[in-house]
Amino acid sequence: MRIDALPASAGLWQPQLDLCFSRGPSGATYLSRQRAGYPYHVGRLLAHGADARVIVQSSSGGLFEDDDVHQHVVATERARARVETAAATIVHSMTRGSAKSRVHIEAHAGAQLDWLPHPSILFPGTRLESSIDVVLHPGARIMLADCYTTHDPTGSETPFGALDAAISVRGAQGQLLALDRFRLDGASGRPLGGVSSRFAAHGGLMVLTLDAEEGAAAAHALEQATEDAVYAGAGLLPGQCGAFMRVLATDSLSLRKTLARAIDAVRGALCNG
Template sequence: MRLEAPPAALGHARPQLDLCFSRAPSGTTYLSRQRAGYPFHVGRLLTDEGGARVIVQSSSGGLFEDDDVHQHLVAAPGAHARVETAAATIVHSMTRGQAISRVGIDVHDGARLDWLPHPSILFPGARLTSHIDVNLHPGARILVADCYTSHDPGGGTRAFGSLDAAVSVRNGAGRLLARDRFFLDGASDRPLGGVRQVFAAHGGLMVLTFDKAEAAAVADALERATQDAFYAGAGLLPNHCGAFARILATDSQSLRATLARAIDAARHVLPS
């Protein structure tokens, strides 16, 4: 893959957001490629514990019916970066279609990338398809969060339409290593489903690494960090590609607090 050029995008249109982080001879991380089209805006590069931190903003006010938004993030060998969103993403009410969000993440040897967006908020009737596709190369480390919550701005209990979400992890050769996928129908799973009770917020954290000992330590750390959550679980991913935690909470504030503990726990295990 040529890091200096945008990807073939898996057959999709050119991504609206395309960022590549590279390591300078001094050891600092900088943005070697930055393309941000509507609806995205990229703030200035910040420093984050020796790496780079970027906050992505949206000028559209959220995701609307028939939106198809694609983001592509690359960390070149040795780069260390963290990408966040400025606020939660509202998925607005819809009458017929859906909104599609695609995120491609490609992290190379010795690089680290944290993709930590705020939750997506599903309004009544909203239908969202969310695909996060990760390429994990040897020696790379990646944190990926995906979080969703539902809300009726009218103060009622109207349900969202549907949520079709997947996180797929592949190696550098394109072989599928792990996939977490779920589909929720708002009419039957309102607000976001549950086992013993209804939960309004749903989130996950993948910590990807090919180091088996590191993955085992992360899984233990995630389990301890989430043990006080309303409903959560943590463990190892298949094909020795890392660890994973899934969290259900009664509200977004509780979800964010638990997820923050999980992220901190993982960071304490991973090398800086």
């Protein structure tokens, strides 16, 4: 199987978004494969030194009932890339079904891949199933954000329906290194964090690396970045695969500020620039 081919174990077929980043002879990273079907649109590749940055847009206006979207992103050996979204993703109100979002991320030896989408906004009655499956090769580093917030455009504070979110991290041979999963029932009246009604935004940031020293440095940077947060925690992941931060915030703006501070802290600690 080619290094940039879709893995059969990923459970994906013809993902709507399929990106592969490779390092060219000059040392710069470029898009060696790009496929974007509805609802995704990929903006032009933005160069930052030898690194590549891509902003993904959605033409659908968000996720709707019965949507099932797949995204697949690979960074081959020594590629350095960052994938972002142009704006938050609205998950629209639903009457019976749910929406599914599946992401498969893989970084090969020496690669650095950042997956940093804006939060998903859960409207009243929303039922969202979100899964992010990561394959982490030795020598690779991945930073990924997974964030959610709630909003009722009518101002009635009607809760979202349900959120089932999971992130799995596996090694190159398929062994499970870490699994983060939570299920929240909005109809119960519990907030996104499940702790207090003050918190309407919930986010996590993973810094994935098989280098123990890098993982410790990342954990320390995340701890320092969340010292002023109202409700947050950070530490090492199991399986010696990096560090993790989880934040509860009163609103999306506060969450994004904390995440931005944490991302900058990690980049500084790991000399990413």
